[in-house]
Amino acid sequence: MKYKHSSIRLFILFLALVSSTSIFAQTKTGSVKGTVTTKDGKAAVGIDVVVKALNKGTNSDEKGKYIIKDLVPGQYTLKISGLGIANQERKIIIAEGKSREEDFKLDISFQQLEDVVVYAGQYNYQTDHSEDVAKMPLNNIDNPQVYSVVTKELLKDQFNTNITQALNNVPGAVASTDPAGGGSITVRGFTSEPSARNGMPFIAAGRSSLDPVNIESIEVLKGPAATLFGNAITSYGGAVNLVTKKPFETFKGEVSYSMGSWGLNRVTADINTPLNLEKTALFRVNAVANKQNSYMSAGHMNRYAFDPSLLLKVNDRLTLSFDLELYQEDGNRVPYLRFDSLVKNNGVKNVSELPIGYRTSLYADNFNAVVNTQRAYFQARYEIAKNWTSLTNLSVNNENVTSYQGYPTFYNIDSIKRSISLYGVTTTNFDIQHNLQGDFLIGGIRNRFVWGLDYLSSKSDMTYSSGFIDGININKTIIPVTKEQADYAISSNGYVALYPSEWLHYATYISDLANITDRLMALASVRIDRYERKGSAPYGQTSAAPRFGLVYQPVKGVLSLFGNYMSGFQNNSPSVQPDGTQINFKASYARQWEAGIKVDGFSKRLTASLSYYNIDINDALRTDGSGFVYQDGKQRSKGIELDLTASPAPGLNLTGGYVYNDNQYIKATSNEGKQSQFNPKTIANFWVSYKFLAQSALKGFGLGFGGNYADKSYYDASNTIIVPSYTIFNGSVFFEQEKWRAGIALNNIGNKKYWSHSFTANPQPLRQVTASVSLKF
Template sequence: MLSLFSFAQSGSIKGKINNSSNTALFGVNTIIKKTTKGAQTNDNGQFEISNVTNGNYVLSISYLGYKTKEITFEINNNTVNLGEIILYEGNELLQEVVLDSKRKNKFSRKKSAYVSKMPLKNIENSQVYSTVTNQLLVSQSVNSFEDALKNAVGVNKLWSSTGRSGDGAGYYSIRGFSVQPQLVNGVAGITNGFINPSNVERVEVIKGPSATLFGSSITSYGGLINIVTKKPYSSTGGSISVAGGSYDFAKLNADVNVSASDKVSLRFNAGYQKDNSFQDYGFKKSVFVAPSLSYKVNNKLTLNFAYEASDNEQTNQTFLFFNRSAPLVFNTVKELNYDQDKSLTNDDVVIKNITQNYRAEAAYKISDNWSSQSIIAGGVAKSNGFYTYLWNFADWTDVSNPQGTPNFALYAQNTNAKTKTLNLQQNFTGDFKLGNLKNKLLIGFDYLESTITDQSSGWGYMHSVNAQGDLIFGEQDVNAENLNAITSKLDNSNIKTKQNVFGAYISNVLNILPNLSAMASVRYDRFEYKGDINDPSDDHQAYNESTFSPKFGIVFQPILNELSIFANYQNSFSYVNPELVPININDPSAGTILQSYDLEQANQIEFGVKTNLFNNKLEATINYYNITVDDKVMGFGTGKTQDGTVKSKGVELEINASPITGLNLRGGFSYNDSETTKSDTLKNLIGLRPAEAGSDILYNFWGDYQFTEGFAKNFGFGAGFNGASDYNTMSDYTNSGGFTLPAYTVYNASIYYENDTFRVSVKGNNITDEVYYSGWSTLTPQQNRTFLASFDYKF
């Protein structure tokens, strides 16, 4: 009751600020004198300051190049609307600029320009997305991209990054469907191998089928992962970071930004990171450089350039591949009896990845209502070295044990491959009124070209071992010399495949009422795939397809900018490349036949609620979704068939809160129910959860508190956990009998001291030393308990 009474003794003030030409001014500072309350105008020139205690005040309005204006007003349990306010140009400069660098809710971000390819606040966007902010990455001392994604609601890790050609980035499951991180700053970007989070400003996980704006090549039916890199800013400063920890972990990073004038800003970010595996063998090393430049040519045109190059080297992380066509003699980790301390590899069996990504952008303000964005982006990723995998081949080969034992055959390839992409994109955005209806309109075109060149060796058999690493048959030692001897006898491939996609899209957000908006979008996509263009006789593999993809959404805000109810319909599709398959699997001399596929189609219905309450102290999203995928390609190898229907539905909850000064909380929960509902040829899959869906229950939490006064000022601590339910990683392969990965909960904690000059912290990951695994028809042991100390100097 006291709280309600206190709330009743306050009001708010709002208005709209224009110049003498009646053009709305964006970014105008409005401050209530002798208080800490203030706001900036939005792109419509509007501002609002809430929770102002009853009394008489003076509002100071200031903007660079304009004369400062002061207006007196009184609050008496009401909202004061000042209407339109005119600022006149003058020679005054701002005498004082107040920047609030300490955000109240550090783990939330209210707006994104990438999710809808136009600036929309989260609360007015009918699509659900989860943002992992830089402040959250710093709070958790995150040093791997995998750890960053543990903070995104409903994201389940399936595979670690392998570095192999074509699909070397990690695999994750979102809303029941697998996806790789293939989007950088809103356009296609190659992320093969290890992604260094030192150049990541934030990560956006955009939920649901998103092909309407992004196409099918870089998305999945469950969503997509967009990596936003660090960019130049109009100031001079930076940081130097060093860290060290368990298993010889070491890190050095330098991030420097220089702004010689208001027109030019240059940022240079570079780092080195390495660590060893907790197993008997294994390591990762990474070096990256990332320069970026922003040049404001004039008030209408700004040019932005960004480049990132990395050189990564790693041993093959342990992947135990399970037999998909024969019954397994083990169905649980306990029955497998795998010695997780054994990597079953060697430190000179490594794969190297050199990756480069570039992006050039021209942002041009055509008029007060229209703007243009032109982007040229691309990248190159190389995979060189040994890629090995362990396959559970035939359990009955150990004749000393009639019941069978888990034996694994090691196969190796000397990889020499390159993936190259080129992305051209043009967007026009408009913000205008038709009559009394406000419109935000996007018109865009993009072209994506991808070329894969593969000159790798064939696959060679090395030896067979059991789950404890004991040699069963073949070569004794796994090393580069023995692998070279085996793979050098094999023929090398000389394959070059190419695909390109042209897309055109249009999207409009119509404000029917100030608190009611509707979105309508559609995309046209033209896909072309070529087979081996090095082989003239392979032209029969050329494949072309076109399609349309719609998207609709509606948002109603019962409390403007604080509470919204939303619903959406989203569509996506997938071009499944044709492939050559044997006419008769038991008779290789019978030759092959081209197997082609129709488009897969996904449709989603979703609704939910978003909040931004108590002056951004509580941001939450709760939603329900239902996805249906038709014409799904089912099975594997020569047993593929396109007659499947998969349904995936679930609920998600994400909360970002800052209830008191210094305390920031983030938590999430998701439940996904995914199953195959139709398959005429593979009826045994009906009713089963697809293996790519991962765990059905996922949850995460992190809390951070920093003392702001008293003897402990600037000290802070953080604690949290993340976990998943158990799941059958072999559910798609019913002949195997299935294999269940156990449920887990991993706890982490940190303590730190931070001021404006430096930050020193100590972090413990998996502090209870939980034994847990990831996999997708595979088994990979995850990191055990580690400790990390870091020091950041800021200038």
């Protein structure tokens, strides 16, 4: 399938402009504006001002002013709200083509408002909307899809220094580090990696870790999300989108230093400045140097990043942004732990029973991996007309990896074979994406609309060589394998393989959320995707991924009942059967239905969702005992999920989640009725923090406490080896003033031994202390 980008784009733009022109030609819209002040007459900044019936609003600016445009003539209720203030509502009438002025005065003083905003509001863990989740601006309460957000405020309270720790805050998810180098989470029974950045592909993260220095928030879409994002960056369980820090209009900076367990030394910088007096050119840079030894007896992880970003306001309609990420990593990979059939059948039944020291490393410090990554992003945002926006995004990701990887295999309960491999991988990903966003009326029905085109190409060259080191008795002294030993084994083996890979994705998608009534909304979306693999065995597949949803709000903008049907897919390469015949497979599909409730109320102090979901895969690949592959496997993942974030009082914030998930094979050649691997049935997490307000003698002092629980899971598909359950607790204390901040974090307070729920089942860090100090200017 070929898509004529320019002709489709011009046609859609023409329809959009005609539609918007006809709509606004019928009626001249009006607006409401005004000023919000404190009771002592000073400007009140950041107060929510909303037209209730439309759930359309803004925030008061630094002068306390606000304006809401494009209101169809009629009577409305205007509401102001904010943390720590009393809500106010007024009836207003919007006249045709007129601007109405409506001022508000709060019942608190400027100092009282500042206390609440500075010491409570800026740390609020909540966010009620996203630009990326729906590919258009959409409040969470209006979205029939469930998603979770980890904010920078939460990461700051935890003194977060790595992506795995950050991802453990995602409700219903278990984070782990993959042997290839990347981080991932188990969500709704499936593995998902951070593969999107501001809605664009972030595929180069697969063989390297990440550093949270440039992360504003982490958005996790729950369930198959291929309709808008495609299968390249999503899994059947969901998608992980990293929202990065953006330039803003004032000069501000922060430099931090952290030190802690296992030789942690970490320096970060975040500096923002306008480049001209008009503040139309804005620049921001984030940088980090992070060095730390492993919690194992040997190993290390060193990371360096330099992330500049530039935003240019060309005129009132056109904004350009440029982002660059330069990342280098030098660290040791997690070994691929394996068991042969003898050990599975007669040996260990729980990875905690392995007769090897918890912190014992089988591989030396110089048996490492080095990664160099360059990522460049460009966006052009153009306001075509009232409520019509064109977004063009371009990204280029380059990654170069040289990685030594260990493969220890238990061949009896006391003995391990140590094999090794050396990977050399060079990857280039290119993506160009165009979205047309609209917010318009047709016959009195509000439509929020996005249409997009997406072209993604990936080219990778991988060299692979391997060797056998030795067999060792783990009851004797263990000498770790060095890089020199690995090089000798590889040269003796004389085996080097080259695996080139090149594939293309062409896609178009459309989505519309229509207000059937003021409280009832319907969503319809579809994506058409063409996948083509190049090379010696080329093939192509065309897939369609629909999505539907309903939202009913018994309490407008506060409480919603929702249901959705979503789909995702994975492309399957042709296979050669044992008898020499080739079989071509269709794409495998996951289909989810879900129903639940969302809350966004009490002046934005409570955000929560509760839902039940069912995900079916009816055409998964399976292999029989003779090695023949069939496409009739069936898998089902179902469960209940709770996600809650609240600010019940100024300075007090809490977030948490609970998931019960049952993911099993309901039709398979073997292991039918068994649980999927590395999938805990029950997962829970929470974090609560409190910061004393300015009125208190403890002004600036804060503390936080939280924990994570994961049920047991199974290491193997036959469910014979258990990865045990665990509960760990973490905490922090800190003291913050206008120009500085200092604190201490303590992770795994109980010094608990626990193992990752991933296909490595590797030991996780014991008790860790981190001390940090920041200077702000």
